[in-house]
Ligand code: 5AD
């Protein structure tokens with residue numbers, strides 16, 4: 333039996349099997365099995381999410397991130413509630429039925445402010461899903477956003493290895509708290525997304541194996557992975573970035589371990605390879621997240637260098653995106669794109 337068949341059957345992977353696949357062995361077969369599993373659950377459909385980057389103020393100082401608080405070069409902005417609602421209206425007209433509100437950890441956006449924004453979006457667009465991606469909060473805050481109408485939450489765990497976590501983040505952050513947040517979100521009833529960067533400084537086969545084991549344990553509804561891309565004004569500005577090949581291999585492995593999972597072909601993957609997102613879809617991904625932020629702020633939400641945010645990345649060019657997805661063999665659907673459980677158990 334091949335290693336790919338083995339991990340598909342047991343929905344688990346050993347450290348040595350991971351190393352073997354990351355070396356490129358059985359690469360084409362891995363990709364084909366991931367595509368077959370994705371097809372059994374989601375057919376040829378690709379879900380779209382409109383990403384609204386509503387603030388790049390952040391109280392944290394992650395070493396890899398361009399909007400970290402110590403980056404004096406970052407030109408900071410916040411969208412007003414009205415601007416956020418306008419982005420949603422624009423997105424709704426373009427066919428989006430899921431909005432992702434993403435931002436740094438910005439204390440200006442108190443729970444009251446956030447809840448008002450969430451309920452306004454819900455009342456304008458009751459048929460849409462709201463996803464939050466705003467970092468670590470108290471359980472009570474997560475509960476309030478949920479009651480206001482947010483149903484999904486993205487919080488990448490970043491790495492499941494303690495020592496690696498400390499290499500990527502200052503002492504004031506902890507892996508344990510990050511995990512507690514993810515479990516709290518799940519308990520409240522959110523559809524939850526975890527994830528990590530590929531090729532981040534200090535990442536090894538062992539830390540990646542821990543990431544995969546953590547994902548098997550958490551059983552998130554979504555997993556966001558994309559290559560680490562250095563941002564020149566951060567402490568990791570001179571570190572090498574992650575590769576598309578490694579990201580694609582991990583997308584396929586994750587599809588086999590968690591067959592039902594919602595798996596985006598990320599902007600970061602599209603940034604390091606002009607056809608990265610298409611390759612992602614052909615490796616088992618089933619979600620794309622075009623940018624709905626106002627054009628004036630897109631460049632300022634600079635987590636990493638050379639982010640794509642013009643042309644076909646932008647939501648205005650949804651027609652181009654539809655064509656690209658079609659050329660990759662898939663179809664964009666304009667619905668909420670909820671998690672599916674087609675009887676294939678996630679372990
Ligand atoms: N390269 C790639 N991804 C990054 N992120 C933050 N900084 C970078 C970078 N330099 C990712 C993190 C975060 C998500 C919003 O963006 O994984 O969770």
Ligand code: FES
Pocket residue numbers: 390391392393394397399400401436437467
């Ligand atoms: Fe903002 Fe990492 S720098 S959460």
